Amino acid sequence: MTDERTNDLWLRDLEGQPSPQALTDLRERLLRGLRYALKQRYHITESDIEDFVQDALVKILDNLDTFRGESRFLTWAHKIAIRVAFSELRRKRWENVSLQDLVPETLGSDSADASPLAWLPSDQVSPEQDVTQQNLRALLAQLIQEELTDLQRQALIAVAIKGMPLEEVARRMDTNRNALYKLLHDARKRLKQQLEAHGVTVEEFMGTFSAEK
Amino acid sequence: MKAKSKKLTNLLLTILQTYAREIGCDTCFEHLDRYVEMTLAGKDASAVMPLVYRHLQTCPACREEYEALLKVLKRS
Numbered sequence: 625m626t627d628e629r630t631n632d633l634w635l636r637d638l639e640g641q642p643s644p645q646a647l648t649d650l651r652e653r654l655l656r657g658l659r660y661a662l663k664q665r666y667h668i669t670e671s672d673i674e675d676f677v678q679d680a681l682v683k684i685l686d687n688l689d690t691f692r693g694e695s696r697f698l699t700w701a702h703k704i705a706i707r708v709a710f711s712e713l714r715r716k717r718w719e720n721v722s723l724q725d726l727v728p729e730t731l732g733s734d735s736a737d738a739s740p741l742a743w744l745p746s747d748q749v750s751p752e753q754d755v756t757q758q759n760l761r762a763l764l765a766q767l768i769q770e771e772l773t774d775l776q777r778q779a780l781i782a783v784a785i786k787g788m789p790l791e792e793v794a795r796r797m798d799t800n801r802n803a804l805y806k807l808l809h810d811a812r813k814r815l816k817q818q819l820e821a822h823g824v825t826v827e828e829f830m831g832t833f834s835a836e837k
Numbered sequence: 838m839k840a841k842s843k844k845l846t847n848l849l850l851t852i853l854q855t856y857a858r859e860i861g862c863d864t865c866f867e868h869l870d871r872y873v874e875m876t877l878a879g880k881d882a883s884a885v886m887p888l889v890y891r892h893l894q895t896c897p898a899c900r901e902e903y904e905a906l907l908k909v910l911k912r913s
Contacts, residue, residue, distance in 0.1 A: 657909040695870035699910060703870045706905045714898070761845060764852075784848050790862065790898050802861040805896060812855040819853060826853040 634697040639688055647681070653698055654680055654705045661706060665713070676712060680705035714789040723796045726786045727778045760824065767818045776811035779804060856891060865892040865899050873906050 629637070629649070637646035654677045662668050684701050691700050768777055779797065782788045783804075794804040819825075872889050875882035883890035893900045 653913075657913070660912050661905040661909050694868075695874045698913075699870040699874055699906070702909050703866070703873075703902075703906055706902050706909070707866065710898070710902055710905065757845075760849065764845075764849065784851065785844070790896065801898070802863040805861045809855070809859050809861075812852050813857065815852045816855045819849075824849075824853070826850070829849060829853055 629697070631691075631693050631697045635688060635691070638685060642685065650684070650698075650701060651677055651681060654701060657702045658705055658709055662709065662713075668713070673709075676709040677705060679712075680708040683708060711791055714792055715795075718788060718792045721788065721792075723778065723782055723788075723793065726788060727781045760829075763819070763822060763824070764815070767815050771814050771818050772811050776807060776814075779808055780811050783808060851895060854894075858888070859895065860888045860892050862892070862896060862899055865889055865896070866902075869899070869903060869906065873903065873910060876907065877910055 629646075634646065634650075637643040638650070655673060658673050658676055659670075662673065680701070683704050687704070691697065768780065772780065775797070779793055782793045783790055790804050790808075791801040794801050797804065799807075868886055868889050872882045872886050875885060893903050
């Protein structure tokens, strides 16, 4: 195993016709890295990890020209392998869940179940906490309902409330993770503006909720 | 704090802490290797790359990948 390759040496050995030894070394390093990163996830097999590394190696070789040398080459390579592995794990975990299952398109209809309030989490809280928390919850539900576009509302509920990963929501919306992040950023900016217009600021909010911890 | 009200609290905090300028997942990914190496070197990566730091606070998927990369590099 070659631990001491410089960035230049890695690039020299992998560009064009890659050196078999460099490929073997890189593969071994990525396997070790992913085994460690994923070791708490009991459902993942060695075969899964080998598949992730194989896909990562293809990506790494295809994108060598984008390596800018701002980190060690192996850090950059591990970053790509982790992205490949986690994306695939998210895809598998959510493959049988549709966006419509999580977020009905009929939000805001006359049905009580379709109210956005139904999609905001709520617990039984003490009477003192109840008024403020329920008021904030109702205000946020109203703003989500009235201020966001249908796409923004659907994405926000799926990601922030239902916990579906960005890339999985993006796949179902026929877009990509980066574009979806921007859509959600616009949604958060709009909601923040409206919350502040109603007198809700970070400082006031932290004060209200600190008693719950 | 109970789990559900914590979720509501986190959602409200995420909204209230939204900045006018934020980077997306692609830009965060471009800088992630350098950000992690700075963190491991004991430097204040959040001060040098505040936009990456903010993105990692807001994006669970990128944060998950950041934590995994940090874990792998700490071991190697």
